[in-house]
Amino acid sequence: MARRPGLHWKVRPYMTARGRTSSRSPLLIHTLVSTGNRYDPVLAASLTPASRSLYEQARRMCSVAELSASCGLPLGLTRLLIGDLLKIGQLVVHDARPSQDLVLLERLRAGLLRLT
Amino acid sequence: MQGSSGSPDIDAPKDREMSSAKIVIAGGFGVGKTTSVEAISEIPAIRTESWMTAAAAQIDRLDPGIDKVTTTVAMDFGRVTIDDSLVLYLFGTPGQPRFWPMWDDLVRGAVGALVLVDTNHLENSFAAVNYFENDADVPWIVCVNLFHGVQTHELSEVREALTLPPHVPLIAADIRDPRNVAHALLAVVNHATERATALAGTGVG
Numbered sequence: 001m002a003r004r005p006g007l008h009w010k011v012r013p014y015m016t017a018r019g020r021t022s023s024r025s026p027l028l029i030h031t032l033v034s035t036g037n038r039y040d041p042v043l044a045a046s047l048t049p050a051s052r053s054l055y056e057q058a059r060r061m062c063s064v065a066e067l068s069a070s071c072g073l074p075l076g077l078t079r080l081l082i083g084d085l086l087k088i089g090q091l092v093v094h095d096a097r098p099s100q101d102l103v104l105l106e107r108l109r110a111g112l113l114r115l116t
Numbered sequence: 117m118q119g120s121s122g123s124p125d126i127d128a129p130k131d132r133e134m135s136s137a138k139i140v141i142a143g144g145f146g147v148g149k150t151t152s153v154e155a156i157s158e159i160p161a162i163r164t165e166s167w168m169t170a171a172a173a174q175i176d177r178l179d180p181g182i183d184k185v186t187t188t189v190a191m192d193f194g195r196v197t198i199d200d201s202l203v204l205y206l207f208g209t210p211g212q213p214r215f216w217p218m219w220d221d222l223v224r225g226a227v228g229a230l231v232l233v234d235t236n237h238l239e240n241s242f243a244a245v246n247y248f249e250n251d252a253d254v255p256w257i258v259c260v261n262l263f264h265g266v267q268t269h270e271l272s273e274v275r276e277a278l279t280l281p282p283h284v285p286l287i288a289a290d291i292r293d294p295r296n297v298a299h300a301l302l303a304v305v306n307h308a309t310e311r312a313t314a315l316a317g318t319g320v321g
Contacts, residue, residue: 028138028224028225029138029222030137030225032134032135032136032203061134063136063195063203063205065193065205075221094135095135097135097137099138099254099308100227100308100311101312102309102312102313104135104137105227105305105309108137108198108202108227108305109302109305109306111196111197111198111202112198112298112302113298113302115156115196115294115295115298116295116298116299116302
């Protein structure tokens with residue numbers, strides 16, 4: 001079966017999501033996700049095209065938004081499917097620091113200063 | 117040069133654990149959101165579409181006048197590597213007010229927001245200013261985009277025209293220039309730092 005990287009929405013996203021419309025733990029759009037340096041080809045082959053596409057893309061750590069864009073999946077569906085892969089331990093979330101954490105802000109400041 | 121011994125220790129990223137942060141770039145149509153993201157992003161700005169769908173579970177909050185279940189929304193984002201274990205993502209908001217439910221999603225967990233304004237079309241950014249003043253809880257600043265590097269209005273006039281509260285910083289930058297964009301983002305981070313410091317000072321636990 002030919003699988004194209006960009007999915008065509010001839011079916012509604014909620015069909016792919018098997019009727020579910022929300023994920024339990026909301027992932028932020030900038031949350032980093034990866035397969036955690038592991039890759040299971042047998043698992044990959046067993047996944048639906050959309051999930052498989054996410055799993056493959058996540059071999060290189062990237063944000064939820066990047067996964068959504070690179071897999072051509074709407075954000076809501078991306079989150080839902082990532083949530084499923086997290087549940088079975090096949091994806092890892094690299095937790096974002098609290099956004100008002102002073103250590104984080106200082107690191108951002110130092111990094112941005114270098115660009116000015 | 118040695119690092120000053122008195123400064124708080126920044127977590128050594130020994131475990132190479134990566135983390136990310138986000139700054140939102142908002143403003144009206146044509147104000148330069150995409151341009152600013154493109155100026156500083158180390159990857160080509162990514163345009164994503166069709167975010168709001170049935171799976172987004174936010175349909176009930178849409179304007180009742182919109183009867184489509186799936187709405188296409190275009191949004192740009194970029195990435196800046198801050199250090200060996202921190203990535204900063206920049207997200208440009210879609211300008212249309214009907215996509216505000218998505219703004220909540222974009223803004224959640226952000227370090228802060230940069231609201232761009234064009235002094236020739238201030239009204240285009242009223243909605244964004246209102247949003248951050250009333251509906252969001254992130255530090256935000258306003259930046260006059262100096263189109264062609266020319267400042268045509270005094271910042272005090274702009275502040276008055278936008279009825280900007282005194283605690284909201286107002287700056288000017290030519291957002292086509294990466295260094296100007298870095299300065300503007302720095303101003304967001306500085307404002308966030310001031311706010312976080314003030315909150316830490318009051319919240320004695």
